[in-house]
Amino acid sequence: MTQPNRLSGGLIDRTRLLVFRFNGQVMQGYQGDTLASALLANGRRLVGRSFKYHRPRGIFSAGPEEPNALIQLRKGPETEPNTRDTVTELFDGLEAASQNHRGPLDWDLLAVNDWLAPFLSAGFYYKTFMWPRAFWERLYEPVIRASAGLGRLSGEPDPDIYDHGFLHCDILVIGAGPAGLSAALAAGRTGARVILADEDFRLGGRLNSETYEVGGLPGPDWAQAAEAELATLENVRLLPRTTVYGVFDHGTYGALERKTDHLARADGKPRQILWRIHAKRAILCAGATERSIAFADNDRPGVMLAGAVRAYANRFGVAPGRRVAIFTNNADGLRTADDLKAQGVEIAGVFDTRDDAIVTGTQGRKGLKSITLKSGRRVRADCLAVSGGWSPNLHLTCHLRGRPVWRDDIAAFVPGPDLPGGMTVAGAANGALALHAALTQGRTAANAAAKDLGFTPSRKQAPKASDEPIEIKPFWHVKGTRRAWVDLQNDVTTKDVHQSHQEGFRSVEHLKRYTTLGMATDQGKTANVLGLAILAEASGKTIAETGTTIFRPPYTPAPIGAFAGRARGKDFRPTRLTPSHKWAAENGASFAETGAWLRAEWYTRGGEKGWRDSVDREALAVRGAVGICDVSTLGKIDIQGRDAADFLDRVYANPFLKLPVGRVRYGLMLREDGFVYDDGTTARLSPTHYVMTTTTANAVLVFRELEFARQCLWPDLDVHLISVTDAWAQYAVAGPKSRDLLSGAVDDLDLSNDAFPFMACASCTVFGGTPARLFRISFSGELAYEIAVPSRYGDAMIRALMQAGAKFGATPYGVEALSVLRIEKGHAAGGELTGQTTARQLGLGGMVSGKKDAIGTVLSRRPEMTQDGDLRLMGFRPVDRAATLNAGAHFLTPGDPADLNHDQGWMTSVAWSPTFGHSIGLGILKNGAARIGETVRAYDPIRGKDTPVEVVSPHFHDPEGAIQRG
């Protein structure tokens, strides 16, 4: 329970002791620790196994670039695989487990892979798992899947809550290190709206890990003072624990804020918030990432980045080793020795490649024990701090295809000239690797951005700080025969890079795909530059000529759940309820999703054994007495204007100019290409006022098309559209008793056939004064009406209608019965209006007026539209009346082979007809009108059915239409 490697000092709260478990072992840390710092404090060096060779691995870095120390965080359904220890904020009760090993971490059975390394070089699986073909899915895939992927998902739904949000600012500062804090202070002082986001839970960036002074204060103190000042500015918003993971078009930035990840329990609050930040300007101050040097066995636990070693010593008060050696190619490495010495850590030696002091190998199976120098001398050390230079974190500058450029003086890529619009880069991310330069660049960038937006820059200068020059002499790898790791996360060695080049993968993008260098959770943050430097050397090119791979969002891993946000399960999309929904739910309705709508599909009554019983009863009630169906989901569009009639005449294929007031007309809409896309009715309520109905499915499409026509095609017409779909509750009242029922509902309106004939309409009132609209239209083929009331009266209306209709046997019916009735009547609906059928094929060719032009009219006359083998909508009934039919079956002439050359058409809609006592179907059949009485095969290879059907009129019920007119 002790922390043997805990030093003094650090930015941790020693009064707040935290207890956590790693692989079941109880350990302690402090508030302000990361899991990585706490593990190191407890002397834990081996924390995981490598991806391919299952090599023992330890903590390598102190930040988001961590390639090794990936753990399975938390337990049960909340578990999260591949979590980086180095950015996991320690909390009381944290439970973590190492991953990617069979058996205990210390005795991983799959460590045998390390012995098989000669057979597992780059691309081995492309070459190995080719034969026999039968093994691909049965053996190779299961085995590879079982051994790949590092951590494990719980297999259960993620119980955490994720939220989305939207933020807006003048200036977004990405990163709160010295450059970022300096930028935010300068920008904030101008009065501009500023957002400062940093992925760490403590602002300050490298200031917290180094022993720099800023403005006469220790770095962390200056950072804290800067944060305190920013917190007093109302125009500045601080977002700690927030990673800006991506840059998108038009100044949009994606950011992931970790709200409760650092707490033991979220208590019903979102775990993370995915912010969409709209920023007029952005200043990228994302700092830089240190990289390693490749040398033999440079992957042992205890081999770490030098900057990370300083971070553990300075920020967390932890010694990563008791005797530390340093291997560097730049001046920054020496700083490590100074900082460690100041903390009382023994230094085994500083080996600088510029002095030809080169580490050629390491020893220690589960943790570093010693290193070997070029001279052959062995040096005892349990930690080796390596610094191969720093790579600016320019990833976000590339998300809109910007390309970095190489700078020899710092041996690093820096942001290129083609930055995302509105973005500037400051500090280490821009290659300004010295502290004062970073502070100054931050201030300058902020003032420039603020001035650009019309704010007055503050004259306050950046604070004083050291400005040591960068001294680096590139040194990428130590030549040798043993494996030297380039990418620790993917087990890519210098040998793999060379082999890839030898096998012809010369482009850096090919190198990445072939070797997997730079893939997975760390995206090669410590490995990319090293890898391409080695590739450049192998190919005899410069690093600048070799270039980098493309950086894409996200900068660091973001959970899929965060992108989904609240859109899960039933909340995936909104639900629309009809005005009678509550009543329907009270009355046994089962609901079907129709787009976003929930519609009653049928109403179950006592004794009914299945849905068919309900639907048959409802359909027969309509044919025999009266049924009521909520049809409010039909699109309803209020059309007003002096030119409304002319407008309708141009958008419907059939004539509308002469529709009288008080009448409804069925209308057919064609697309520009001449195919049918919607149908419905339009009622004329006054000379300048119409109400159109559309199908439920196409309500939005039709409205949009009409708006396009109004605004863009004919802006000179006085026409105005407004959707009233939600404004009116509309009920179909259908059946021989419908007139009787409505006579008791409608006030003062003569409903006799003479006064209110088929296709009449009127504004009226119902039940003693509620405004209503009555339309005599029929989808079922019965004497039928549709009655509409303002939707706030919809609930009361269905209850009143049912009460008034009780004496007539009024029966509510759902969309299934509605469908049965319309198929019996032969009305086209969704199955027929597919966007691939013409008016002629639907038997509605006569409706396309030859006397006027309307949208789609001309192209509907194309030869291809008329020479189609006379495909016609027909009715079908099984020769064996007991047989059932299926939509989607294809028609074949008996005796013909079942192939496309002999295809005669297809079944579009089917139903069991309780009226006729057998199945019926609608379908499109070649030369259909001339084939009434003929028997064809309804061939359905999907369901294995081949049913002889008789071709009949599509109008099974009342083909002359006498009933609906009666």
Added chain:
Amino acid sequence: MADLTPTSPLGGYDQPTGGLRVGELTGLALVSLAIPLDGEAKAAKAVKSAFRLDLPAPGMSTASNTYRLIRTAPDQLLLAFDDDSPDPAPQIAKALKTTAYTTDQTGAWVTLELSGASVRPALERLCPLDLHPAAFRVDAAHRTVMEHLGVLIVRTGDNSFWLMSASSSAMSFLHAMECTIRYFS
């Protein structure tokens, strides 16, 4: 006298939560006004005479103690006023003397009024628009999308907004709002 009793989409929902109150406006009549082609001047005059209001600029509304007039399209406005009569449109048409086409929209919308000191932090989780007073001042009115639902948002005061959305999806809209209230703090 009508025998049918109207219901509101959310049954008069009213939820005071800390610094945020969310309540459904149930007695709000909504009438859409469409301005005839080339008829803006006449309509403006009639609106001024009838309601003592100027026509709002795009993205804005104008308001008196009785009426709020929201610009919803170049030739379209939405008039909101307290009225629970079954058919509020004819009286508006009459008052405007046929200078605008009117359509009753009362039942088409559900209107939530959000007010309180926390209203902006809450709406950050829901509203893609910038609601900073410098960007969205009092009386501003914009159409936007919240949790996949079309919403007309109107700033009625420093810390108060109307959020209007389709009545058929009112329950989903309320769910989005309740999640916001639970999650934002």
